[in-house]
Amino acid sequence: MATHDTLQRFTFDNCHVRGELVGLKQSLADMFQRQTYPEPVNGLLGELLVAAALLSATVKIEGILSLQVQTDGPVRLLVAETTHDGKLKGIARLDEDKDLSEEHLLGQKGQLIITIEPNQGRRYQGIVALEEGSITKSVEAYFRQSEQLDTHLWISCENGMAAGLFLQELPELGEIQETIEADDDAWNRLNQLAHTLRSDELLHLSNEDILYRLYHEEKVRVYEGQPLQFSCSCSKERLSVALTQIGYAECQDIIDEQKKIRADCQFCGQHYSFTQSDVNGLFPLESAKNGKGLH
Numbered sequence: 001m002a003t004h005d006t007l008q009r010f011t012f013d014n015c016h017v018r019g020e021l022v023g024l025k026q027s028l029a030d031m032f033q034r035q036t037y038p039e040p041v042n043g044l045l046g047e048l049l050v051a052a053a054l055l056s057a058t059v060k061i062e063g064i065l066s067l068q069v070q071t072d073g074p075v076r077l078l079v080a081e082t083t084h085d086g087k088l089k090g091i092a093r094l095d096e097d098k099d100l101s102e103e104h105l106l107g108q109k110g111q112l113i114i115t116i117e118p119n120q121g122r123r124y125q126g127i128v129a130l131e132e133g134s135i136t137k138s139v140e141a142y143f144r145q146s147e148q149l150d151t152h153l154w155i156s157c158e159n160g161m162a163a164g165l166f167l168q169e170l171p172e173l174g175e176i177q178e179t180i181e182a183d184d185d186a187w188n189r190l191n192q193l194a195h196t197l198r199s200d201e202l203l204h205l206s207n208e209d210i211l212y213r214l215y216h217e218e219k220v221r222v223y224e225g226q227p228l229q230f231s232c233s234c235s236k237e238r239l240s241v242a243l244t245q246i247g248y249a250e251c252q253d254i255i256d257e258q259k260k261i262r263a264d265c266q267f268c269g270q271h272y273s274f275t276q277s278d279v280n281g282l283f284p285l286e287s288a289k290n291g292k293g294l295h
């Protein structure tokens with residue numbers, strides 16, 4: 001397949017187009033070991049993770065990029081998150097009342113939300129309607145509408161593998177020097193060639209073979225691949241943020257009833273528990289007032 005668990009960037013010396021290849025195998029296996037879904041849902045989540053990895057290479061920040069698909073179909077919610085250093089995770093939420101054998105798992109209506117959270121700086125969010133129940137078409141629409149960049153994605157998923165190819169036409173400013181001869185047809189030509197790549201080739205050929213197969217007549221410049229892996233950055237501290245949102249009264253009720261608040265990370269299943277003294281620490285004023293402060 002496209003080289004396993006790697007994000008590979010490439011550019012063309014003869015035109016203003018950038019490309020990427022992503023292949024996921026072990027990272028998907030690691031994720032699906034912790035959460036199980038019916039097979040078609042695995043495919044959709046794999047597709048969204050590939051899209052997130054492809055998009056992460058287009059933003060120049062240190063932080064988190066996430067894609068969220070919300071729909072009125074049997075698959076209610078899909079979330080894929082990736083960090084600048086190649087950590088991936090995702091979840092799916094299903095509508096228990098709906099039949100997964102329905103043709104349109106993502107329903108008739110939905111939206112794709114793209115969130116970029118830099119470690120430093122302001123969070124950015126973009127929203128597009130889910131186009132034709134397709135993740136790739138929606139990502140393409142996002143780039144067209146929000147960034148005015150012509151973009152194409154091809155993503156294939158099968159048997160625990162997922163792979164993607166990304167092409168984007170860049171504005172003719174900056175990065176590439178003016179010594180490039182005008183090649184007005186390049187964008188169309190590169191896309192037409194990419195269209196000839198079969199789904200099984202994208203899944204099963206190495207990156208080198210894919211690029212040779214498509215672009216051996218072009219001047220392709222390939223950059224060092226970035227490893228990708230399933231990884232969850234959850235911590236007790238992060239989960240306690242969720243508790244502060246629930247509020248003191250409800251947290252204290254659970255402690256009174258069950259002695260502990262148990263919370264599991266929805267991405268990796270890691271168990272966390274919070275005791276009375278944790279709750280006191282989270283709500284020092286309220287707990288002191290309530291006589292549950294430190295003894």
Ligand SMILES: [Zn+2]
Pocket residue numbers: 232233234265266267268269270
């Ligand atoms: Zn976790």
